[in-house]
Amino acid sequence: MIVFDLQCRDGGETFEAWFRSSADYDEQRAAGLVQCPVCRSANIEKAPMAPRVPRKGSSNSLAKLAALQAEMLKGSRWVGDEFTDTARAMHGGEIALEQVHGNATLEQAKSLAEDGIPVAPLPLPVTPPSQVN
Numbered sequence: 001m002i003v004f005d006l007q008c009r010d011g012g013e014t015f016e017a018w019f020r021s022s023a024d025y026d027e028q029r030a031a032g033l034v035q036c037p038v039c040r041s042a043n044i045e046k047a048p049m050a051p052r053v054p055r056k057g058s059s060n061s062l063a064k065l066a067a068l069q070a071e072m073l074k075g076s077r078w079v080g081d082e083f084t085d086t087a088r089a090m091h092g093g094e095i096a097l098e099q100v101h102g103n104a105t106l107e108q109a110k111s112l113a114e115d116g117i118p119v120a121p122l123p124l125p126v127t128p129p130s131q132v133n
C-alpha cells in the first residue's frame with residue numbers, strides 16, 4: 001500500500017488516499033473513482049510533495065518501543081541492584097507490593113522464575129535515574 005497526497009483541482013482541497021500501487025492510482029483516477037472527499041470532484045491530481053517528517057512514534061519502531069516501555073514503567077520504582085532482593089521480599093510479604101524495575105542477572109531472573117516470582121525483561125535498557133543528568 002502507498003499513500004498519496006492528492007489535491008482537488010476544483011476546490012483546492014488536499015487529502016490523503018491509499019492505493020495498492022502507483023498503477024492502481026492511475027487506473028482509479030482514469031476511471032473517475034478517485035474523488036475529492038469534500039466536493040466529490042474527480043478532477044484530482046497528486047499534490048505537490050513535501051518531505052515527510054515521520055510522525056512521533058509512528059514510523060520509528062525503536063521510538064515506539066521506548067514509548068511502550070515508558071508506559072510500562074510509569075509508576076514503577078527503580079531499585080537497581082536491589083531488584084532480586086526486592087522482588088523476593090515482596091513475594092514473601094515482607095514489604096508492600098509495588099511495581100519495581102532494576103538490574104538482575106540472567107541467573108537471578110531464572111531463580112526468581114523458579115520460585116514463582118514473575119519477572120519480565122524490559123525491551124530496552126533502562127538508564128538508572130541516578131545516572132540521568
Ligand SMILES: [Zn+2]
Nearest residue numbers: 008011036039
Ligand atoms: Zn474538492
